[in-house]
Amino acid sequence: MKSNPVAPVLRIALYESAGSTPLSAGARTELLKTLLEKGYAVSCIRPGAPVASAFTGDLLVLGQFDSHKPLEAESSDGALSVHFRTITDLSSQQVLELVETVARECNATAPGGWKPWFPVIDYNRCTNCMQCLSFCLFDVYGVNSDGKIRVQKSHNCKTECPACSRVCPEVAILFPKYKAGPINGDEVKQEDLQREKMKVDISALLGGDIYAALRQRSVDAKARFSRERDEKRAIEERKRCLTKLQQALDIPAEVMNALPSLEQIQAKAAAARATAGD
Amino acid sequence: MTKPARILYCHCAFAQVVPTEVKQEVLRRLSESGVAFDAVADLCEMSARRDPGLKQLAGEGSLKIAACFPRAVRGLFIASDAPLPEHGVEILNMRTDSAEQICEALLTVNGKPVAMAEESK
Numbered sequence: 195m196k197s198n199p200v201a202p203v204l205r206i207a208l209y210e211s212a213g214s215t216p217l218s219a220g221a222r223t224e225l226l227k228t229l230l231e232k233g234y235a236v237s238c239i240r241p242g243a244p245v246a247s248a249f250t251g252d253l254l255v256l257g258q259f260d261s262h263k264p265l266e267a268e269s270s271d272g273a274l275s276v277h278f279r280t281i282t283d284l285s286s287q288q289v290l291e292l293v294e295t296v297a298r299e300c301n302a303t304a305p306g307g308w309k310p311w312f313p314v315i316d317y318n319r320c321t322n323c324m325q326c327l328s329f330c331l332f333d334v335y336g337v338n339s340d341g342k343i344r345v346q347k348s349h350n351c352k353t354e355c356p357a358c359s360r361v362c363p364e365v366a367i368l369f370p371k372y373k374a375g376p377i378n379g380d381e382v383k384q385e386d387l388q389r390e391k392m393k394v395d396i397s398a399l400l401g402g403d404i405y406a407a408l409r410q411r412s413v414d415a416k417a418r419f420s421r422e423r424d425e426k427r428a429i430e431e432r433k434r435c436l437t438k439l440q441q442a443l444d445i446p447a448e449v450m451n452a453l454p455s456l457e458q459i460q461a462k463a464a465a466a467r468a469t470a471g472d
Numbered sequence: 473m474t475k476p477a478r479i480l481y482c483h484c485a486f487a488q489v490v491p492t493e494v495k496q497e498v499l500r501r502l503s504e505s506g507v508a509f510d511a512v513a514d515l516c517e518m519s520a521r522r523d524p525g526l527k528q529l530a531g532e533g534s535l536k537i538a539a540c541f542p543r544a545v546r547g548l549f550i551a552s553d554a555p556l557p558e559h560g561v562e563i564l565n566m567r568t569d570s571a572e573q574i575c576e577a578l579l580t581v582n583g584k585p586v587a588m589a590e591e592s593k
Contacts, residue, residue, distance in 0.1 A: 205525070223503040226511055227496070230483040235512040235525065238503070309486050310516035314547035345551060348520045370516050370544035371487040378489070378567075379544025 204302040206293065207237045209257035217258065221286070228286040233305025234293065251275070252300040254293060258282045275300070311371055312348035313358055319366035319382070326358045326367055331458070334358070352452065357443040476586065477562070478532045479509035479578055482539035486514045490540060490566045497571035498538055498578070505579050507586050515539055519548040527554040534560045538574050540567045 206229060210216040217225065222238075229236050254277045263278040277296050281289050297304065313326070313334065322343050327335040335358075336346030356377050359367035365382045372378040376386045440450050481502055484490040502509050510529065512518055518526055529535065530549055535556070539545050542563040549556045564574045579586050 203521070203523070219504040223500045226499060226503055227483075230499075230511055230513045231485050233485060233513040233517070235510065235518070237510045238508055240506060240508040305513060306486055306517065308517075310514060310520045312516075312520055314519075314544060314551055316543055316547055317550065348551075368544055368547060370540055370548065371484075371489050373489070375541075379541030379547070381541075381543070 203251075203305055204234070204293070204297040204300055205237070205251065205253045206234050207239055207253060207255045209239045209255050209259075211239055211241045213261065214257040214259050215282075217281075225281075225286040225289055228290050229293065232290060232294075233307075252277065252296075252302060254279065254296050256281050256289065256293075308349075309353050309371065310348075311353040311355075311369065312351040313345055313367045313369060314379075315343065315345060316366045316368060319364045321364055321366070323363065325361055325363065329361050330358050352446070352449040354446045355449040357439075357445045357449075360443045476581075477534035477536045477560075478529070479507060480529055480535060480537045480539075481509055481511045482515045482537070482566075483511060483513050484515075484540065484566075486517060494566045494569075494571045494574070498566060498574050501571070501575045502538075502578065505586070507579065515545065515548050519552045522552045526552045530554040530556050533557070536562045536564065536578050538564045538566055538578060541565055 208217075208222070208225070210222075216222075226236055226238070251273075252275050256279055259278070259280045259282075263280065265278060277300075279292055279296065281292070284292065294304075320343065322341070324337075324343060327337070327343060332350045332352060333347050334345060334351045336344055338344050356369050356372050359365075359369060359372075359377045365376055365386055367377075368379045369377055370379055374380075376382045436450055439445065440447070479502065481499060483495060483499065499511065502511075512525075515526075526549055531554075537545055542565065545563050546556055562577065564577050566574055
């Protein structure tokens, strides 16, 4: 399950400046790796170097402190709670346990737990054509108050599905964790623009204007249901069409299985039409 | 005196798209370098959460980022309402470059190690 995208997280600073004994290089690397792989961000504070900008929320400061430090402190405005913990003689695993204890005490959400998979819009290429908004059936896209396309529900995106980037005529949608370019953010080359998959047009896929196509599908479906009352047959037809789409756009099977119902698609199309001012 | 570039390292912890040997070597060299840096588990995950830390980093001015494709990194900051400045940001790609190339760019200024360059100011 994907995590709550707005939940607070615990920030960590590894303090190795005045008043503390630096860790050995090996221990520091091991500790960083352990914390990073569990999803924690760590600011490494060293002598003479700039300290990280002011934080808000909860900050856990780890170090081999030379003298006793208070366990907790708070900024004058109360926006930052600082927790000090000494890590002298602790293994990286023991430090991780300590961090997780503090995180629980702060009610901070455990980091990670999902593969962060969602589209990123390259606004240098995007022409605001709204094809992605019309295409995505999971409400990942929305429009801001200026009428500009934006990713509004990134956690709705289906992991490993890059389909919307393939329907974007400008190759303006990328998925940083995708395996290949230009969808992974690699430079867009002329041959990418010419590639047939990159030039897929939803209208072409559906045989004309998408709304007209959806309306027609609705009419056809109603006629079919009233004529035959054969829901099974309608579903089979839909599956055949979707298989074709799946192959063209590299959509994972589990995403296809999670597709919304025809009624939900119609509602989505109506909402998109209203948003686009059609 | 020019403020030294802040260093941001992304561990891309939740996917296997950055070669493990590259990211681990870059992390090891950063850790042993004596310079201050910020290490984040996964920039994508931070962007999805609209982590305010991204805004702080974008406002740092001079910044070197070891992560992935520059187009993706800039997009992730924009998605988090924290666009990176046009100038003063160097994005190094651990998906395509070697650890040696990345560390050279992160840890040297005009051919001198960053730590030494900072001391001589």
